[in-house]
Every structure is written in C-alpha cells, then in structure tokens.
Amino acid sequence: MKSLERRAYFDHLTGLANRGHFFEQCENTLSKARTEKTSLAVLMMDVDHFKGVNDAYGHKTGDLVLQKLAEMSLSTLRKDDIIARIGGEEFAVLLPATDQDEAIRVAQRLRARIEEGGVLSIDGHKISFTVSLGVSYCKHDDCSTVNELLNAADDALYQAKAAGRNCVFSQ
Numbered sequence: 001m002k003s004l005e006r007r008a009y010f011d012h013l014t015g016l017a018n019r020g021h022f023f024e025q026c027e028n029t030l031s032k033a034r035t036e037k038t039s040l041a042v043l044m045m046d047v048d049h050f051k052g053v054n055d056a057y058g059h060k061t062g063d064l065v066l067q068k069l070a071e072m073s074l075s076t077l078r079k080d081d082i083i084a085r086i087g088g089e090e091f092a093v094l095l096p097a098t099d100q101d102e103a104i105r106v107a108q109r110l111r112a113r114i115e116e117g118g119v120l121s122i123d124g125h126k127i128s129f130t131v132s133l134g135v136s137y138c139k140h141d142d143c144s145t146v147n148e149l150l151n152a153a154d155d156a157l158y159q160a161k162a163a164g165r166n167c168v169f170s171q
C-alpha cells in the first residue's frame with residue numbers, strides 16, 4: 001500500500017485504523033449482520049485521566065502511552081475484531097458476530113490486561129495507565145444505524161467514567 005493510501009485509512013501514531021476507515025468497516029459489518037442474521041458489538045475505550053499524563057510528563061510521553069495501549073489492545077483482541085483510534089485518546093473496537101455477553105467479556109479482558117500491563121518506565125518514572133470502556137450491541141433485526149450503535153457505546157463509556165473509571169459499562 002502506498003503511503004498516501006495508508007494515511008487515508010490508518011492513524012499515523014498507532015498504525016491502527018482511523019476514524020473514517022472504522023466507520024466504513026462498521027457499515028460493511030452491519031450490512032453483513034443483516035444478511036447473515038448475526039449480531040455485532042462495539043466497544044468505546046478511553047484512557048483515564050490522560051490529560052494528567054500529558055501535564056505531568058509531556059505530550060511525547062502521552063503519545064508513547066497511546067502507542068503502548070494500541071499494541072496491547074491488538075495483542076489482546078481476536079483476529080476478526082477491528083480496533084481504531086477514532087479521536088485523541090479514544091479508541092473503538094468493532095466485534096463482528098458477537099453477542100452482548102461475549103462483548104462484555106472482551107471488554108473486561110482488555111480492561112484487565114491494560115490495568116496489569118499498562119506501565120511505561122521513562123526517565124526513572126513509572127507511568128501507569130488504565131482505561132474505561134463502554135459496550136453496545138445489536139442483533140441483525142434491531143440495529144438501526146452505525147451512529148446509533150456508536151452513540152450507545154459512548155453513553156456506556158460516559159457511565160463508566162462517572163462510576164470511577166477503570167471499569168466496563170454496557171448499554
């Protein structure tokens with residue numbers, strides 16, 4: 001793939017899919033879910049108190065946190081799951097053919113893995129980070145739009161933040 005083409009689909013910092021590419025994948029997966037009568041789920045994941053990391057250690061260190069988070073998430077997810085960086089410190093995961101219980105399990109696994117391994121050692125400082133996650137889910141016959149699915153995951157993420165962070169909420 002040419003570099004211009006890569007930039008159109010992938011986030012330059014983490015190498016994950018970018019927002020546009022993620023939406024496209026969600027649309028395709030939603031159509032497929034309708035045809036094949038399967039369900040799908042979306043996770044929204046956001047770094048907790050990330051502004052504090054930037055303020056205390058600088059933007060470059062914040063970038064290293066995002067890169068480490070991307071690597072850890074990729075190695076925790078299943079091969080058909082699609083993870084994207086959709087905003088500054090916000091990530092989204094598309095889970096094709098996944099029901100609600102399984103989606104919550106995947107989100108809990110991600111949260112626990114990051115709580116356990118989300119540590120960077122920089123200039124003698126140990127920097128730990130955690131994430132909050134929101135889960136939304138729909139069956140082939142009750143999915144309206146991708147936006148609705150993502151908004152529901154966002155609402156659940158908001159609840160996870162309000163509940164104290166480093167946790168998973170489902171819509």
Ligand SMILES: Nc1nc2c(ncn2[C@@H]2O[C@H](COP(=O)(O)OP(=O)(O)OP(=O)(O)O)[C@@H](O)[C@H]2O)c(=O)[nH]1
Pocket residue numbers: 013046047048049050051052054058059060061062063066087088089161165
């Ligand atoms: N290093 C770095 N920081 C970024 C990037 N994009 C956004 N940010 C920072 O991410 C931070 C987001 O802060 P907030 O939205 O206040 O959220 P938070 O501190 O993570 O708090 P909660 O989400 O409520 O737990 C801001 O400081 C942004 O400057 C980026 O690409 N690199």
